[in-house]
Amino acid sequence: MQRETLIWTAVMVLGGLVLLVHAVRVGNGRVYVREVTVADVKSGPVVHYKGVPPSLHNEADVSLSVPRTIGMWIAALCTLGIMSFVLGDNPLYKLMESIFVGVSAGYLMVAAFWDEIVQNLLKGLVPGPMRDSFLPGLEEGLNPDLTYLAPLAMSVMMLWRLSPKGAWIARWPLAFFIGATAGFRLVSYLEADFTQQINNTILPLIVYTADKSFDVWGTIRNVLIVGGVLLGLVYFFFSVPHRGVVGGLARGGVWLLMITFGASFGYTVMGRIALLADRLQFLFDDWLWLIDPTMQRVGM
Amino acid sequence: MKRTVPMVIAAVTGFVLIVSYFIPLTEEWGSIAMQWFNVLAAIAFVLGGSNLMRMNLQKISDRRPGWGYAAVTLIAFLVTLCVGLLKVGVQPTESFPTNAWAAPYNQEGSFLWWLYEYMYKPLQATMFALLAFFIASAAFRAFRAKNPESIALLATAFIVLMGRTYVGGLMRDVLPASLEWLSFDSMTNYIMSVFNLAGMRAITIGIALGVASTSLKVLLGVDRSYLGAGDE
């Protein structure tokens, strides 16, 4: 066994032991639920289980949830499994990655089915059966909306892509999709991101305050914005060679873009750190019970 | 037929949506097109899932390297799909207490909720959190003050990184009012709302023109790349 592998194995075993001792001593990672009866029907009461803070574990209708407690430990394993990638690609990470891909594809399909195919397509085509099954809230006597036959046909054609022959059939719905996207984006981008942006840049280059005195900072600000936008646009204008005056202006544009990208970098770092903090807080708080910033376990 | 009809469909759909934006009488046409669009967007998820299944089945049957992971993906996919479509563990709601099928598919306590809460959520959240490590490593190795432009980038990043923390605002307490703008948080606000705004606006205008020209090329049949190559 290589030295490094040996060290990591020892670290893992030691870590596991510490976790075990901690779990036995503290009993961390437990999840409690409250039994809530939402309705009473012929077949019996309809009961929902709502998660509650562990500090309420002594209350009468609160009990330990075994599936959710197991879930909490699996969630911790998933977190650590993905984090293990920092040590290099490894089987645990690959396993977690495979689960993630599978669960996420399944989840998206389920969401698409219940939230659009049932809620709009099937409701439009067969409102009666939908009212009797999945959508009891639908008003009675709704007539089928035959315009939905078109997306139904296009859906079948789209799924034809999976068949070994006649994949060209899927081009028709794809063309509809692409055409629609092009249509609504053409107008909206020109309106919001072109004309409106130009409109937003038409600013007074000499600014006065409400009491009619000269506003130095406001003036500098507006001049920089208008000048900056123009410099940036010159840099992106490649129909004229970037030489002479144009070259000088384009260089100014490069400087502006560098400042812009520097700001983007700073914000990106901020975002990534926040995500890591969220995961570590989950491990320390929800799983290991090392901290209790939201007072979930007061008195335990 | 295999290429002309799709081009006509794309052009007609696109122009209907453009016209519906400008002529209120045709607004309904645009709405119908968008309803169809949303259904197709949902079907795209179904197609994506089916493709994933096909590819992984192929990998398993060919016993290609890593087929075991493909099997895990497939199992995870099928389990999620089944429990979600069958609404396993979903209880009726107060609104319709005798019909569990009417309840939300991701209701708290359901199997799909469990998969989301205890598997999907930690996996996805940690996947994105990992980037914190790699962005730090990349900054250490690649962020070099090689020329004046990169110094501008570095200096801005430094100011913004400081300005977006508690330390960034501390200088405001020390500096006299006339020099408050020198504090990191003030400078960050200025950079964001002046330099960044100007740079990003130039980029936004450029992108808008790009989107408009690409869209027009698709609608006029000049760009046919979405049809793919060949007849099949």
Added chain:
Amino acid sequence: MYEFLKNLDRRWIFLLILLAVAIPILGEWQFPEKPSPMVQSVFDAIENLPAGSDIWMAYDYDPGSQGELHPMALAFTRQCAFKRHKMYFMTLWPQGPPMIQKNIELLIKEFPDLEYGVDYVNLGYRPGYEGPIKLAVIDLRKTIAADVDGKSLDDLPMTRDFKNIQEVDLIVNVSAGYPGTKEWVLYASTSYNIPTVAGCTGVQAPYLYPYVPQQLDGLLGAIKGAAEYEFLLLEAYPSLRENPKAQEALRRMGPQLLAHLVLIGLIVAGNVIYFVGRSRGDV
């Protein structure tokens, strides 16, 4: 030292970042904030509306961005609840409904006097990226006819006479990417002049500044924006000081501070190595 840093195993950097984030979390560091004008404008946009205004809560985010966005989403919900605004929750992200559910649970727990269907409604998720926005601004029922529990919008008091998003007084968007703030600006706020405020991830924030203030009344940039926003909320509603859950983003600024300092240190160290190496002819 130079040789050590030059050939530094990147796992040391990972460890450093891990510690920089972990130590403040374990130490529960928390700092006061100084709200920026941008955050103040977001706060004012909601605060200055008359009580009972209609607010469209477009929460377009998923677990991958919840570390940045969830605290600000909860803060938006709290402020709207304090102001007794009517909230219409919706998401364009398939992973979004559980995020909305957390906000609904907050309302049930912290504002028990608010009633579902009267003060807030959960309209759930619709696929189609920007498609549902295009429909909902013209006729909401063309894309959403029932809430997440299957109740018809015609049977809920607050949606009975609600035709489309043009009727709302403000759109509050929490965005993790596409579809998100840009799409709400493109297809709702600009086209139909609907006042909009947004909170977004750090990656998106710089790209959205060109829309402020003409197309977007204000913008919260990532966790720092959320922390400043929570601070304003605590100032305006002191009862929240007793609620540690209302200070989630403020707590996150501890790890943020140390990690940013470590990152700056790493960049400086990397450049020192570079310049020393260049003077030695190594580069």
